[in-house]
Amino acid sequence: MKFLKNIQKLSGCRAAILTNQSAFGYQGTYHFQTYSKIFDLKTIFLPEHGLFAELQDQVSGDELSYLFGNMQIVNLYGKEESSLVPPRDSLKDIDLVIIDIKDVGSRYYTFLTTAYYILEELSKLKKETGKAPIFLVIDSPNPIGTKVEGSPLEETYQSFVGVKSVLHRHGLTPGGLLSYYNESFHLNVDVVVVPVGVIHPKKNPSFLWVPPSPNIPTQNTCYVYPGMCLLEGTNLSEGRGTTKPFETFGAPYLLGKEKIELDKRLSNHQKGRFQLRNLRFLPTFHKHVGVICEGYQLMVTKPKQFHSLYFTLFFLKQLGELFPGQFSYLKGVYEFRSDRPAIELLVGDRFLLEYLAGKHSESLLESYFNEKETDWLKTIKPYRY
Template structure:
């Protein structure tokens, strides 16, 4: 692992780390074990789902406990929104904050939002005291490559599942996205990105997969997640409780002539880029637990051409037209926010939300996405590693 030659220069520093089981591989060890041999590792910051991805989504990690010598465990996904921000005392006597955790390429995925909150706190600390720990990002490939999808998240919709200005599928590595935050938001933290490998810009990486969270079981899941995560804001099952979450989806009410019409409409959308396999499934937990659902398995046949976000936006629009009395967007608390429905926080753009209610045509949506994706691709050129 070439990056070890670089980080050995910091040997002996007092360090904290944000990590989980996805940072695994060198010498068949978890990377925090390696760092504990190089640094004086004081603190492990726990992201959502826990250190070993033990917990389902939106489940507090307050009850988790681990024994790693004298290391302090700081849970950054508790029962209150305030738990998402690291306490100031967790940086006391710390020289270095290490970020070594895999991302899946979508802005909803919370690990890099947690890293961003750490970055913000270091920025405040530096402004107040004149100094702050170095922010060291152990970079890793984006599992779905450099392709981008979507539109910038508008500030009014910013939440734990979306940082302002970022597209739904951002096309950056963890180091690239965190460097973008640091420069764009003028945080002025000392960010050091250590790449672990070089990849051709159009290459989709292939590597041994350690699930970063319970419902991203395979690399294939990542290709559909930029769109399918929107189902979390609806009364459709996104496949939690099955072996193919986000690839399997549906609901008990998808039946009758309306379902046949839905099948027909979806058969012409992005033709040749995916297959929809009709099926029935029985979630073992989460939405419709132990209840038969009618739905689909989404099988992407051309991942470099398939647009997951457009697929789901189009799909939801059809559901609104064909199942107006059964299909619904969920209300209530979602990722600590109760002032806006989950679908608004996930979509994050008033133009896209208007599309869902029929205020824009499909061709207008395509043009809009083409423009926003082009603008984003230009903006992030300096942050591609």
Template sequence: MKFLKNIQKLSGCQAGILTNQSAFGYLGKYHFQTYSEIFNLKTIFLPEHGLFAELQDQVSGDELSYLFGDMQIVNLYGKEESSLVPPKESLKNLDVVIIDIKDVGSRYYTFLTTAYYILEELSKLKKETGKSPVFLVIDSPNPIGTKVEGSPLQETYQSFVGVKSVLHRHGLTPGGLLTYYNETFHLNVDVVVVPVGVFHPTKVTSFEWVPPSPNIPTQNTCYVYPGMCLLEGTNLSEGRGTTKPFETFGAPYLMGKEKLELDKRMLSHQKGKFLLRNLRFLPTFHKYAGIICEGYQLMVLKPKQFHSLYFTLYFLKQVNGLFPDQFEFLKGVYEFRSDRPAIELLTGDSYLLEYLYGKHSDSDLERYLEENETIWNKAIKPFRY
């Protein structure tokens, strides 16, 4: 294939790679093993969760170690916020930086934010020295397709769980989103995207699914994650510690007549597009570990029509109104930030936050989301691969 031949021309170049276990399958190997046969692979940049997704969310990878000869391991998810940015010394002697890591289609998912931070550092390096390594993106399919959801993240809320201007569900492949960053933010890095189908198959099947992180166990999880990730900013369990995180959710206090009213209200929302199965569950770790929770399993019936973000915003608004004494938006440190609560960093939009507090109607929210999704679809047209 043309791109394989072109990559072979880079044989022997000094390379670094941002990757993890999700880059698997080409020649039956982890891709970093394959690339080490082509490039002089000097550095592996570790994302959140580690190379094999060993670690849970918000756990430092500083203690991880791997034996790959004299290869340097640079952990980009340590104990301090500064660890998220690659040291300049780890980049300046490289000819190529390879990005081969799967995304799940939501802006909160941190892998492509890590790639963006690398891209920013390469841009700075180019301004300082006049040159920088080639940024080689090995593209993979978006597991939830091109559908988009949400509104652009306002700059004041930018953090590791959200890059400014991006929608909650962005509808792009890794190559598309990283090219969007490079061009929209005028980073001027030499970005080369190897198309889907070269190293990664054009379609993701459930039989070949490799969990990119511990709490994205199946492709179905990706369909609910654009909305259900907001639960991380609340005292509702998002299902960590169960076998169906983000599809299973609830809390010990969801009981009584208020729970029956919540059931009733949820039945009227996005009719026919999803099913809510009432259940009890016992998280083995994380929120409410060892405590029985009352809640639901979210079963998406029509993935192309179901709007996960709207579902979750609507659900949180109802819970906030029905359980005012028990429900809380969490405070404290979240992804290295303590200046804003997690719900603000995740929601990323003052209008959506106002909706959660009852300042906008459901119809106003629907209109607002539709308008922003239309604008985003037009903006990303050049970046759809």
């Protein structure tokens, strides 16, 4: 890993870029527009959701069309799994690949997985030909800081929503996580990180937040996402189709004495670190569209202490006990994989899946988290900058 404090040193290089609307500057322009004046920008790689976050989750970007001079547009989220990997031709005749895209601090978020797939292809290209473009990461702050949550993803559960060995909430910046991939997986690509502040300020005020994808509308969403993303693998609404996705959640069947008992159990969990507001909501699209859902708004009051993943696992375990005939985990294709249900890909850990099945206590889960999170903090120490 190398650091670069002046990208003008690479002026004139032939370049490709992975980016979207989250890379937006104080001058009122998108970063790729700035780079087109510095580099010979030949290709824009599109991540999931498109260049301007036009598309909802798991919607192919094959139909998207943009016109930016002579730049080639390469969609890396199409209808087939093969589309996730950049075509080899798109990596030829370029000097560097720029990664300038915001992350939200959770391993499920697909932008840095797309960057990882590009990194892998550069590694293969270097082994085959002896050379590969520079991998230039324009770093940006982790919006939820350096706190970590969870356990390493076991390789058998690896997918587009999780790279092996990474925790649910990883605590790294894009430059740190991609450098970890490069060195830990022995990819041997020439990774160069441009520190925070060269392109955008060290601290982005919340009022300048640009939603990196359609269902991360605010920075607050990022604090609950490390846990609440698990709801994608269930028949609960995770709030898509509302103005507060992942903070708003529920289902039509959360009713009766079981709901009262659920309220009681949740109120005793991680006391003082969050508040739950009971509510009813009507999703305008996605799960339970047009049906009134009973549920909650999750309001984090102590972000440095609240453990989103623990909350969500505890919540799902209670649903399994209180609503066994109504609550369920989804089956079918999820992010191009059909051999495992979505909840397994998202949880990514046999011990945690056993907890959901009622095989482990809360105290044992807490000890497990403490061990795995401590180990991860030691592992990533060289990549925290």
